[in-house]
Amino acid sequence: MIRQAAIEQLPVEHPDYPRIGITISQLSGPASSPDADWKNVVTVASGDFDWDKPSTWTGAIDRCPCGTGTCAKMAVLHAKGELPLNQDFRHQGILGNVFTGRLIEETEVGARKAVIPTISGTSWIYGINTYVLDNDDPFTEGFCVQDIWA
Numbered sequence: 001m002i003r004q005a006a007i008e009q010l011p012v013e014h015p016d017y018p019r020i021g022i023t024i025s026q027l028s029g030p031a032s033s034p035d036a037d038w039k040n041v042v043t044v045a046s047g048d049f050d051w052d053k054p055s056t057w058t059g060a061i062d063r064c065p066c067g068t069g070t071c072a073k074m075a076v077l078h079a080k081g082e083l084p085l086n087q088d089f090r091h092q093g094i095l096g097n098v099f100t101g102r103l104i105e106e107t108e109v110g111a112r113k114a115v116i117p118t119i120s121g122t123s124w125i126y127g128i129n130t131y132v133l134d135n136d137d138p139f140t141e142g143f144c145v146q147d148i149w150a
Contacts, residue, residue: 003059004049015110026069036092038073042066064123065093070101071117078103078115085115097122 003025006012014020028040042062050056062069070091077083089101099121107114133140 003043003045004051015112024069026066026073028073031090031092033092033096033098036090036098038089039092039094040065040069040073041094042069061094063093063095064097065091065099065121067099067119067121070099070119074101074103074117075115079113 003022006022006025010022012022024042024044026040026042028038031037031039033039044060044062046058046060048056070089073091074083074089077089078085083089083103085103085106087102089103091099091101093099099119101117101119103115103117105116107116
């Protein structure tokens with residue numbers, strides 16, 4: 001629901017990939033630990049959404065502070081003048097673990113101001129997959145569908 005509400009209210013466009021739009025959402029606020037600067041949770045939609053059908057209000061929560069989300073949060077704070085370059089930013093996830101990020105350089109993406117982040121932290125493998133190719137499969141080399149991640 002959060003992602004859909006954001007899509008409806010906030011025009012977002014990547015300068016190089018204008019069709020990407022909003023794909024996940026992050027809720028953040030004050031950290032509950034002195035070892036962090038902010039606390040967050042990242043939500044990911046798990047299918048098409050319809051306000052009128054509660055059965056479509058599904059999704060998942062990222063258990064870590066989210067590396068991509070941490071980089072995005074640092075960029076927003078920097079744009080607001082609240083996070084200078086070369087200062088550690090400690091981002092706490094919903095379970096209390098912390099990623100540490102740092103903005104190391106200003107740059108541009110298209111005609112927009114941007115920053116280059118670094119990030120460190122610990123994550124764990126929670127799954128291993130095995131892919132098998134069937135000799136009768138006509139698509140063993142894959143197929144193309146528009147990729148939302150560019």
